[in-house]
Amino acid sequence: MMNRQMTKRLTATAALALGMAGLGVATAGEASAAQACESWTTLKRYDTGAGVTELQKRLAGWVEYDDIMLVDGSYGPQTQKAVARFQKAYGITVTAQESGQAGTATIAKLRSLTDSDCTPINFTxxxxxxxxxxxxxxxxxxxxxxxxxxxxxxxxxxxxxxxxxxxxxxxxxxxxxxxxxxxxxxxxxxxxxxxxxxxxxxxxxxxxxxxxxxxxxxxxxxxxxxxxxxxxxxxxxxxxxxxxxxxx
Missing domain, CATH: 3.30.1380.10 (Muramoyl-pentapeptide Carboxypeptidase; domain 2)
Known part of the structure; x- marks a missing residue:
């Protein structure tokens, strides 16, 4: 019998494959389990809304030293720096212009870390x-x-x-x-x-x-x-x- 950790990893792998195949706005029928709480395409500085709010929650642990993420749905400097730190930590290759933007590769990585209930794969x-x-x-x-x-x-x-x-x-x-x-x-x-x-x-x-x-x-x-x-x-x-x- 597969243990919980292995099951979560397989779920995440499937989610990554789906996310790489099509990162447009998903319908309920098309969304993978990992996309259930968002329908991202790309997010960048000055964007606002529920997508940014969700991004801020998932990247709240990537702020700078002695900082606390403000979850306000506004993609400002703090969110941009958190995205850049996440990209660096996972070796996501981006151009200098794309650094700090939640583009295709960054979103795909986030989805690969996401379980079916929108929690991270290593915690329940x-x-x-x-x-x-x-x-x-x-x-x-x-x-x-x-x-x-x-x-x-x-x-x-x-x-x-x-x-x-x-x-x-x-x-x-x-x-x-x-x-x-x-x-x-x-x-x-x-x-x-x-x-x-x-x-x-x-x-x-x-x-x-x-x-x-x-x-x-x-x-x-x-x-x-x-x-x-x-x-x-x-x-x-x-x-x-x-x-x-x-x-x-």
């Missing part, structure tokens, strides 16, 4: 919303926040050499948050936060340090009380980095 709603065994119980807006959280984790994963990251806690409802010792204003309640644990070849400090380059304003790790066995990351607060054993 199930693993980021264990919620004390209850699964996801939040609102649609919280679920959308959680999807962005997964895309940022996908970017962080790539930046760490494509080494897997384990999610020990993501979305929590108020009861689960209280039972977990979370604060009343915890970003786990909003879907904006994940607790990450390294796998072989990574350390907690690897995660905490690199998260500064992946659009996370909130980082808590080794040396901060209660965070010796995971790294908390969220995209809500601006530069509240607290991992003193990692030098941040």
């Amino acid at each position: 709603y199930a693993e980021v919303s264990k919620n004390c065994g209850k699964g996801f119980t939040g609102s649609a807006s919280v679920k959308e926040n959680l999807r962005r959280s997964m895309w940022q984790a996908q970017a962080l994963r790539r930046q760490l050499g494509d080494k897997p990251l384990n999610v020990t806690s993501g979305f929590r409802d108020s009861a689960c948050n209280s039972a977990s010792g979370g604060s009343s204003d915890s970003q786990h309640l909003t879907g904006r936060a994940l607790d990450l644990v390294p796998t072989s070849g990574l350390t907690y400090c690897n995660i905490a340090r690199q998260a500064r380059y992946a659009g996370y304003g909130g980082i808590k790790g080794p040396g901060y009380p209660g965070h010796s066995n995971h790294v908390h990351v969220d995209y809500w607060d601006a530069n509240t980095w607290k991992a003193p054993e990692c030098g941040i």
